Amino acid sequence: MxxxxxxxxxxxxxxxxxxxxxxxxxxxxxxxxxxxxxxxxxxxxxxxxxxxxxxxxxxxxxxxxxxxxxxxxxxxxxxxxxxxxxxxxxxxxxxxxxxxxxxxxxxxxxxxxxxxxxxxxxxxxxKGLTARYLLKEMLPLKAGDTVLYHAAAGGVGQIVARWGKAMGLKVIGTVSSDAKAAAARAAGCSDVINYRTENFVERVMEITAGRGVRAVFDSVGRDTFKGSLQALAIRGMLVVFGKASGDLPNLNPFELAPKALQLAWPILPHYVAxxxxxxxxxxxxxxxxxxxxxxxxxxxxxxxxxxxxxxxxxxxxxxxxxxxxxx
CATH class of the missing domain: 3.90.180.10 (Medium-chain alcohol dehydrogenases, catalytic domain)
Structure with missing residues (x-):
């Protein structure tokens, strides 16, 4: 009926x-x-x-x-x-x-x-299933690894920060305001970068003593894409899973070669199929x-x-x- x-x-x-x-x-x-x-x-x-x-x-x-x-x-x-x-x-x-x-x-x-x-x-x-595949399915992260998460005050970002910290990861977050910075820190980010007032690539390199991060989790897209690649360590992975700021710029795969970088765009349905x-x-x-x-x-x-x-x-x-x- x-x-x-x-x-x-x-x-x-x-x-x-x-x-x-x-x-x-x-x-x-x-x-x-x-x-x-x-x-x-x-x-x-x-x-x-x-x-x-x-x-x-x-x-x-x-x-x-x-x-x-x-x-x-x-x-x-x-x-x-x-x-x-x-x-x-x-x-x-x-x-x-x-x-x-x-x-x-x-x-x-x-x-x-x-x-x-x-x-x-x-x-x-x-949001939790998304955070889970980012942290546990994309690459073999281990305690002591450092990762970068853009828009860390958002729903997925706060879960990644808290869960990542519990896994022994160091999570660096980027945000757009002081209020969001406080939320990201409260969620477990070890360091928080306000990308409106700071160059996040320079700050990541300062925080990691020039090594870069093991992974970048990026749902922002166009505005952060190139910088995210620059913030990676050798053999690091950029995981793009959204484009809130617009379509990504064109990329020649050869640009990944100098640091042997990996680029992925996963979607949740393939991890809970x-x-x-x-x-x-x-x-x-x-x-x-x-x-x-x-x-x-x-x-x-x-x-x-x-x-x-x-x-x-x-x-x-x-x-x-x-x-x-x-x-």
């Missing part, structure tokens, strides 16, 4: 104002699907990319958002991995979470363990939360009705840490 749910949709790409609250029809769950009643929605910068059209949606109109925590309200044929009443979370790169309820593939849901709230799960799942990979990564993340290695407390909580304002704050970099929307 179908039902009417409220959703935030876009009919065209553009600014935050293109998000419109509308009633939409939701069908009963089909084979392998469940109906999830969303309770808390994650807010991520990738949502801005989809809203702007930087990343195209499959078709317009579209419901944005790809992360939430909620409860299973109904199950479709063939579903055995979850039951009605289970608390679950999801964070695949599949738009549609900006709604009071949605259909979702049962085998892509993560069980929320006891002791973890819906707010915590929606805050940490996507199977149910087994997703379950193992989520278990590792929630274990880190339980042990205090990752802080899953949202820095900002908005009512769902304030989604447009939340997007404005996100786009204008007024958010420090993670933000969620509650229904």
């Amino acid at each position: 179908s039902q009417t749910v409220q959703a935030a949709r876009i009919h065209a790409y553009g600014g935050p104002e293109v998000l419109q609250f509308e009633d939409v029809q939701l069908e009963a769950p089909g084979q392998g699907e469940v109906l999830v009643r969303n309770k808390v929605l994650g807010l991520n910068f990738v949502d801005v990319y989809y809203r702007r059209g930087t990343f195209p949606v499959a078709a317009l109109p579209a419901i944005l958002g790809n992360e939430a925590a909620g409860v299973v309200e109904a199950i479709g044929p063939g579903v055995t991995s979850v039951a009605v009443g289970d608390r679950v979370a999801y964070s695949d790169d599949i738009n549609g979470s900006y709604a009071t309820a949605r259909l979702y593939a049962a085998d892509r849901l993560v069980a929320i363990p006891a002791g973890v709230s819906d707010e915590q799960a929606a805050t940490v799942l996507l 199977t149910r087994e990979q997703l379950a193992a990564a989520a278990a590792d993340l929630f274990d880190a939360v339980a042990r205090g290695m990752v802080d899953a407390t949202p820095a900002r909580v908005y009512p769902f009705e304030q989604l447009v304002q939340a997007h404005r704050d996100l786009e204008q970099r007024r958010t420090v840490g993670s933000a969620v929307l509650v229904l």
Whole structure:
């Protein structure tokens, strides 16, 4: 039986104002699907990319958002991995979470363990899984290694700083303001560089006694790309996973040769592609939360009705840490 749910949709790409609250029809769950009643929605910068059209949606109109925590309200044929009443979370790169309820593939849901709230799960799942593959899947980092993280006061950045410190890494962070510098230090960054007032390459070389860093994690893109390469140590890796400041400049691969550098642009879906990979990564993340290695407390909580304002704050970099929307 179908039902009417409220959703935030876009009919065209553009600014935050293109998000419109509308009633939409939701069908009963089909084979392998469940109906999830969303309770808390994650807010991520990738949502801005989809809203702007930087990343195209499959078709317009579209419901944005790809992360939430909620409860299973109904199950479709063939579903055995979850039951009605289970608390679950999801964070695949599949738009549609900006709604009071949605259909979702049962085998892509993560069980929320006891002791973890819906707010915590929606805050940490996507950002935490991203931080996890950066720290544990990209290159063999070991205690004592130094890494650089751009936009360290953001949601992923604070998780990387805290989790990295717990792993014995030295995490240098870059930020754009004194307030964000304080947040990055509180999260565990050993050194913080304000890139608006300091040359981050020069500061990295000062901090590392001229050696450079083992890895740079860069979601800023155009504005930091060339400097990130310069900040690397011999055989270092630049991991680009976003382009908040715009498309990257052209690069001749020969430019990597003098220091035998590596360049990667990973995306999360390839690191949680199977149910087994997703379950193992989520278990590792929630274990880190339980042990205090990752802080899953949202820095900002908005009512769902304030989604447009939340997007404005996100786009204008007024958010420090993670933000969620509650229904």
